Amino acid sequence: MMNDQPKKGKQRFPDHFYNSITYVGVALSTVILGCEFFLFGIDFLSSSHNVYLGLITYVLLPPLLILGLLLIPLGAWWKHRQVLKGVGGGYRKLIVIDLSLSTHQNAILVFMLGTAVFLTMTAIGCYKAYNYTESERFCGLTCHQVMKPEYTAYTQSPHAQVKCVECHIGSGIGWYVHYKMAGVRMLLKTINGSYSKPTPAPVETLRPAKETCEECHWPGKSFNAIQLNKIYYADDPSQTPPWTIKMLLNVSGGKNGQAGIHAHMYYDDDIYYVPDDLKRQKISWIKAVNKAGVARIYRLKGSPYKEIDPPANKIRKMDCMDCHNRPTHRFEAPDVLINRAIAEGSISPSIPMIKAKALEALSKEYLSTKEAIEQIRFRLNDYYSKKLVSYYGAHKANIEQAIDHVIGIYQRNFFPEMRSRWDAYPDNIGHMISLGCFRCHDNEHKTKTGEVISRKCTSCHIITQQGSGANTQKDPDGLPFLHPFDSDESFKTMNCSDCHTGM
Ligand code: HEC
Ligand code: HEC
Ligand code: HEC
Ligand code: HEC
Ligand code: HEC
Ligand code: HEC
Numbered sequence: 001m002m003n004d005q006p007k008k009g010k011q012r013f014p015d016h017f018y019n020s021i022t023y024v025g026v027a028l029s030t031v032i033l034g035c036e037f038f039l040f041g042i043d044f045l046s047s048s049h050n051v052y053l054g055l056i057t058y059v060l061l062p063p064l065l066i067l068g069l070l071l072i073p074l075g076a077w078w079k080h081r082q083v084l085k086g087v088g089g090g091y092r093k094l095i096v097i098d099l100s101l102s103t104h105q106n107a108i109l110v111f112m113l114g115t116a117v118f119l120t121m122t123a124i125g126c127y128k129a130y131n132y133t134e135s136e137r138f139c140g141l142t143c144h145q146v147m148k149p150e151y152t153a154y155t156q157s158p159h160a161q162v163k164c165v166e167c168h169i170g171s172g173i174g175w176y177v178h179y180k181m182a183g184v185r186m187l188l189k190t191i192n193g194s195y196s197k198p199t200p201a202p203v204e205t206l207r208p209a210k211e212t213c214e215e216c217h218w219p220g221k222s223f224n225a226i227q228l229n230k231i232y233y234a235d236d237p238s239q240t241p242p243w244t245i246k247m248l249l250n251v252s253g254g255k256n257g258q259a260g261i262h263a264h265m266y267y268d269d270d271i272y273y274v275p276d277d278l279k280r281q282k283i284s285w286i287k288a289v290n291k292a293g294v295a296r297i298y299r300l301k302g303s304p305y306k307e308i309d310p311p312a313n314k315i316r317k318m319d320c321m322d323c324h325n326r327p328t329h330r331f332e333a334p335d336v337l338i339n340r341a342i343a344e345g346s347i348s349p350s351i352p353m354i355k356a357k358a359l360e361a362l363s364k365e366y367l368s369t370k371e372a373i374e375q376i377r378f379r380l381n382d383y384y385s386k387k388l389v390s391y392y393g394a395h396k397a398n399i400e401q402a403i404d405h406v407i408g409i410y411q412r413n414f415f416p417e418m419r420s421r422w423d424a425y426p427d428n429i430g431h432m433i434s435l436g437c438f439r440c441h442d443n444e445h446k447t448k449t450g451e452v453i454s455r456k457c458t459s460c461h462i463i464t465q466q467g468s469g470a471n472t473q474k475d476p477d478g479l480p481f482l483h484p485f486d487s488d489e490s491f492k493t494m495n496c497s498d499c500h501t502g503m
Contacts, residue, residue: 013107016076016083025071032065036121043128058132069118136164146190146199149420150329152412159328162216167328168202170211198420201325203280209320213327217320219262223251228461232484233342235356237349241469242342243484247461261323261460271318273440274310280322281426283439285310286453298445298453323437326427333422333433333502334362337409347402352391357383358406363503366416373407380406422502431495433502438495457481 011018039057098104132138136154154160159167169179182205189195206212225248234240252260264271269288276282284303289295299306316322338358341347347354361379366372380403384392392399414421426434431441443455462478473479483491
């Protein structure tokens, strides 16, 4: 132990404050206070906000500052104990505050000043820390690698201006604390690398849509029918004209008092269900309760709740997120992305086999984004320069542009470091690539009297146009679905997602 004894005469503070623990405390808090003033300054003055600056200033340093400040009285208390035990000579029984002594006046003055500065800093700090931890930069960028997929998808979604916390936390102090504690656990997992890849969807812990989505969206808003225009390209779009489908989605309820997609659960019925798995893809018990309070229960054949009702804590009331589960983190499927890029003209349909080749390059599993970029470029270049030599010679620029675009698509939708891509997260809005609506609408869930939840194609939408080139049919009253490019009828009994995997 170093010599802690103050030199008499120069002494400004009571004896107890002269000890190594207090010295460490003073040194630590002075250094950190200095840093904090400096960083505060930068953060206030600069217009571009740096994530790590915020993390250091408002999250990491304040606890260290508190530790430093606590060490000061702790040292004094320790010294007092030592003195009581007779270590180091003298014997004093009590800490006596004597205002006639200048050393004591100094100590109190420093203590009061320190406290005032500290409380002011704490108030500003807490406010800044609160704002900071609520910002989408904090949520999206702090754990850069872990959140990169969700953050990237979010910045390109219709909700890019909505803060993460407005969907993930909502209002109220209870939920704030609840999620911040979960956040701390996640931060620790990030630091020691024990997080799961991909990040599991927080379906169990998300707040009910009533307290998040419905703060902005009004469930009663009428959308009437929403028109979908789909264009599908064949493997070789330079040879086969695209297939188009125009359909009207009956979102808010239609003519003849037919229930709409939104209406069926907001005006006519409340729907409750029990998921059998964590991703809520298998549903074997469903209850619809109408406004008169009459309930209909639909069960799947092998349902564990054939005779008995499920326990209340397993039952979920259906809300927005049971259909719109990917309103902002959309990792889209290669098939969808390539069709769109060709339709928009960023990939030329005149390049032979471009759809098949682009799909093949995108769907391979890569270990890192870097590897993916190199491989995609290499594969496509290799194919066109070796297999289609003369075409390549004449259309090099076109092919280069297509390759750049495919790489761009990869970077926005595939995150091999986190194993996040379209097939890691089912999207429940339709029924093409994941089961979606067909989880319940499958003609298999039955009431005791044999009623089913309908899979009839016209219960949700009508097709007003379909076909390819000259063979295009149109009818504003609706057409029976033709399976594109062949006359296969297995869609009538099989699920679309049994064959359509998105690749
Ligand atoms: C419009 C609402 C909304 C906003 C804004 C939002 N999220 Fe989400 N987020 C969700 C929903 C809903 C889920 C659950 C998805 C599911 O069940 O498939 C989710 C899931 C996640 C997941 C789990 C992994 C996954 O992909 O399912 C992470 C991580 C996440 N969000 C992070 C963020 C971050 C970071 C931000 C801000 C940059 C953000 N979220 C903004 C609604 C939102
Ligand atoms: C803070 C307000 C806010 C919250 C919270 C919010 N949204 Fe939105 N949402 C918007 C705005 C604004 C738009 C319109 C964006 C545009 O049109 O450019 C939008 C658009 C949408 C759309 C249509 C666009 C599309 O194609 O996806 C859907 C669907 C949607 N939100 C669902 C949800 C769901 C589900 C939640 C809850 C998980 C939610 N929203 C939470 C503000 C919000
Ligand atoms: C039964 C499934 C289901 C539920 C539950 C549901 N929606 Fe929708 N919603 C749809 C479908 C399907 C569409 C048509 C657009 C599409 O396919 O993306 C749609 C369309 C929308 C749109 C317009 C999107 C656009 O492209 O303009 C908004 C906004 C929206 N829903 C918000 C909500 C909100 C908020 C809730 C909860 C109060 C909710 N929805 C509940 C299925 C549902
Ligand atoms: C959790 C199960 C469940 C899911 C998932 C679900 N629905 Fe439903 N839906 C029902 C039930 C149950 C009914 C019948 C309500 C009743 O019995 O009154 C219904 C009825 C409907 C109706 C009215 C049907 C008619 O013939 O009048 C429409 C439209 C509809 N749903 C659209 C959708 C769409 C679109 C999706 C997917 C985005 C979807 N539903 C997902 C359970 C579900
Ligand atoms: C329970 C409601 C419901 C039923 C029943 C239903 N669909 Fe759909 N379907 C939807 C919704 C919702 C979408 C839109 C998804 C989206 O926003 O992309 C859709 C999209 C589609 C698409 C466009 C797919 C795409 O993503 O490219 C086709 C094609 C289609 N449906 C055909 C059918 C056929 C054929 C049937 C009958 C076997 C059927 N649907 C039954 C709700 C339904
Ligand atoms: C038995 C397997 C199978 C089933 C089930 C199936 N399809 Fe297909 N579908 C195919 C095949 C194979 C193609 C041709 C792909 C090609 O030539 O590019 C195709 C092509 C399509 C296309 C156009 C090409 C594209 O890019 O996707 C659409 C749209 C489509 N199917 C919709 C549906 C819908 C909607 C359902 C469910 C109602 C369905 N299919 C069920 C196998 C199936």
